[in-house]
Amino acid sequence: MIKLEKLSKIFETPNGGTVMAADKVSLEVAKGEICVLLGPSGCGKTTTLKMINGLIPKTSGKIHVAGRDTDTIDPVELRRSIGYVIQQIGLFPNMTIEDNICIVPDLLGWERSKARKRAAELLDLVNLDPSIFLKRFPKELSGGQQQRVGVIRALAADPPVLLMDEPFGAIDPINRAVIQDEFLRMQTELRKTIAFVSHDIDEAIKMADKIAIFRDGKLEQFDSPDDLLARPANDFIASFLGSDRTLKRLSLLKVSDVMLSGRIRVSAQDDVATARDMMKEAGHKNIVMVGPRGRARGYLHLNDVVEASGTVEEHYQALPTTVNVDADLRTAVSRMFRHDMTWMACVDDDGFFKGFITQRAISHQLGATYRDTPTEGLT
Amino acid sequence: METLVFISQNLDLIFERTVQHMSIVCVAIGLAIVTGVPVGILITLNQKAADIVLYIAAIIITIPSIALFGLMIPVLSLIGQGVGYMPAVIAVLLYSQLPIIRNTYTAITNVDPALREAARGLGMTPIQRLRRVEIPLAIPVVMAGVRIAVVMNIGITAIATYIGAGGLGAFISRGISQSDPRQLITGALMVSLLAIVSDYFLLWLQKRLTPASSSAPAGGH
Ligand SMILES: Nc1ncnc2c1ncn2[C@@H]1O[C@H](COP(=O)(O)OP(=O)(O)O)[C@@H](O)[C@H]1O
Ligand SMILES: [Mg+2]
Numbered sequence: 001m002i003k004l005e006k007l008s009k010i011f012e013t014p015n016g017g018t019v020m021a022a023d024k025v026s027l028e029v030a031k032g033e034i035c036v037l038l039g040p041s042g043c044g045k046t047t048t049l050k051m052i053n054g055l056i057p058k059t060s061g062k063i064h065v066a067g068r069d070t071d072t073i074d075p076v077e078l079r080r081s082i083g084y085v086i087q088q089i090g091l092f093p094n095m096t097i098e099d100n101i102c103i104v105p106d107l108l109g110w111e112r113s114k115a116r117k118r119a120a121e122l123l124d125l126v127n128l129d130p131s132i133f134l135k136r137f138p139k140e141l142s143g144g145q146q147q148r149v150g151v152i153r154a155l156a157a158d159p160p161v162l163l164m165d166e167p168f169g170a171i172d173p174i175n176r177a178v179i180q181d182e183f184l185r186m187q188t189e190l191r192k193t194i195a196f197v198s199h200d201i202d203e204a205i206k207m208a209d210k211i212a213i214f215r216d217g218k219l220e221q222f223d224s225p226d227d228l229l230a231r232p233a234n235d236f237i238a239s240f241l242g243s244d245r246t247l248k249r250l251s252l253l254k255v256s257d258v259m260l261s262g263r264i265r266v267s268a269q270d271d272v273a274t275a276r277d278m279m280k281e282a283g284h285k286n287i288v289m290v291g292p293r294g295r296a297r298g299y300l301h302l303n304d305v306v307e308a309s310g311t312v313e314e315h316y317q318a319l320p321t322t323v324n325v326d327a328d329l330r331t332a333v334s335r336m337f338r339h340d341m342t343w344m345a346c347v348d349d350d351g352f353f354k355g356f357i358t359q360r361a362i363s364h365q366l367g368a369t370y371r372d373t374p375t376e377g378l379t
Numbered sequence: 380m381e382t383l384v385f386i387s388q389n390l391d392l393i394f395e396r397t398v399q400h401m402s403i404v405c406v407a408i409g410l411a412i413v414t415g416v417p418v419g420i421l422i423t424l425n426q427k428a429a430d431i432v433l434y435i436a437a438i439i440i441t442i443p444s445i446a447l448f449g450l451m452i453p454v455l456s457l458i459g460q461g462v463g464y465m466p467a468v469i470a471v472l473l474y475s476q477l478p479i480i481r482n483t484y485t486a487i488t489n490v491d492p493a494l495r496e497a498a499r500g501l502g503m504t505p506i507q508r509l510r511r512v513e514i515p516l517a518i519p520v521v522m523a524g525v526r527i528a529v530v531m532n533i534g535i536t537a538i539a540t541y542i543g544a545g546g547l548g549a550f551i552s553r554g555i556s557q558s559d560p561r562q563l564i565t566g567a568l569m570v571s572l573l574a575i576v577s578d579y580f581l582l583w584l585q586k587r588l589t590p591a592s593s594s595a596p597a598g599g600h
Contacts, residue, residue: 053500055496055499055500076502076503076504077502078502079499079500079501079502080501081502084500084501086493086496086497086500088491088493088496088497089493089497090491090493090494090496090497090498090500091497092494092497092498092511092512092516093494093516094512094515094516095511103501103503103511104502107501107502107503107507153501154501163500
């Protein structure tokens with residue numbers, strides 16, 4: 001959907017020198033994917049992004065958007081067909097929120113009523129009540145609200161491609177996380193093809209299908225977040241990703257990715273002896289007790305019941321904590337550490353027991369990537 | 380006291396001269412807006428042109444008004460308009476150029492670069508950018524320039540009486556030549572009053588024309 005071929009940009013500086021802001025950048029963003037352009041300040045992310053919609057004229061190379069060579073498209077028409085969001089938001093203070101959202105539809109000559117209706121729909125989409133916000137001016141909105149409007153303004157004419165330059169960079173961390181989640185939820189429906197500039201690794205990991213890491217105008221690595229974290233191509237990338245990059249992978253994996261089957265379980269009325277045998281046979285130190293309909297209710301620890309007799313009900317302990325199967329591993333591990341546990345029962349949204357995760361299984365999963373490629377260090 | 384009597388006996392004359400006075404200022408300022416604003420916008424395209432135009436306008440404004448009126452007499456005599464209404468209007472027009480051109484130029488160049496970039500990125504042509512974003516945002520600053528020009532030129536127009544343009548200056552010049560403090564004070568009073576009233580009126584207008592966001596009450600959220 002977006003394809004860059006050997007794209008380069010050389011700036012002339014006022015004192016007669018030159019800056020290679022983009023150096024033969026080639027990459028392709030598939031339809032419906034978010035590609036995050038990541039790297040330290042001044043590495044050429046913004047320059048690369050702005051060449052896509054012609055805000056910065058390229059020095060050499062080719063750009064294709066939706067299959068069309070951008071050289072063959074009038075720049076104004078090109079920009080109207082591509083959504084554009086900037087960090088400074090750039091809502092026009094002399095226009096209402098409604099008029100701000102309707103800018104591109106108006107420029108494209110949409111019927112007025114159709115454009116206004118669209119503005120109301122879009123406000124709804126980001127949980128801003130149209131009856132309150134349509135007629136307000138940008139000044140009367142909080143930063144987070146303004147940035148939401150900045151995003152839906154880019155979506156107003158329903159462009160297939162979106163360019164976003166640090167769109168959530170000016171928002172405080174708490175609101176940023178909320179807006180990121182909201183945006184990802186929208187994206188699962190909208191399936192836009194997005195080039196997204198960020199200098200924040202955690203944001204990139206969260207948002208990206210693919211990450212493009214830049215240094216001094218060069219594209220250093222182009223990979224999925226997990227591959228990037230597991231196999232940084234060189235020392236620069238490794239240090240940019242941080243020494244805790246393996247831990248960062250935890251947020252990319254879900255509990256269900258490493259969960260062990262919950263078929264082994266007991267209920268309250270079962271014999272402790274049966275439970276003991278089941279644990280010994282499976283080689284487990286613990287077994288989960290479920291209620292009549294399968295909700296996780298408690299557990300038995302093998303060492304506590306070696307000599308015991310009677311029913312499970314008489315010996316079980318409460319579960320200190322459980323984790324949802326859809327949670328990410330970062331949440332799971334953090335909870336395990338907090339409760340000083342080496343394993344945890346996993347439940348679905350209704351509390352039904354689905355299986356369990358262990359610290360061993362998690363480290364095994366993270367380590368698997370490295371075992372596949374023995375040449376890479378176990379750093 | 381004598382002055383008050385004089386005023387009450389000459390209301391018709393005062394009114395007539397006030398209208399004369401304002402018609403010089405209004406016509407000249409109107410023409411100055413029509414010429415100065417486009418010039419102010421055009422010079423944003425070229426730094427060098429901007430420097431030259433602003434320099435010339437700054438020089439014009441430093442010419443003493445009496446000298447400017449004097450200079451215009453021989454020039455305008457060529458078309459038989461050496462004295463009277465025409466040179467007065469032209470002088471005010473010239474004096475108004477600096478505040479109007481400079482404020483327009485400053486207002487447009489000071490538009491937040493992020494807004495300009497957003498406008499470009501959304502696909503506005505340069506003309507659309509001017510019309511929808513840059514000019515609306517520049518209006519309050521341009522209006523401030525107009526205010527300065529109006530107030531300044533109400534004073535300058537008082538001198539136009541010496542080239543036979545009439546106006547409130549006539550009270551002052553007669554007051555001086557006839558050693559009549561009543562006329563002198565009436566003229567001075569009216570010129571000051573006119574300047575103050577115009578200033579407040581334009582300030583009100585400027586606020587009205589400012590994007591509603593700054594005057595509308597901020598809603599709770
Ligand atoms: N208009 C310009 N003129 C000269 N140099 C520029 C210009 N814009 C950007 N640069 C230089 O190009 C490099 C890349 O800039 P940019 O793409 O803005 O970086 P990033 O967005 O990754 O922080 C920097 O070294 C910057 O100084
Ligand atoms: Mg940047």
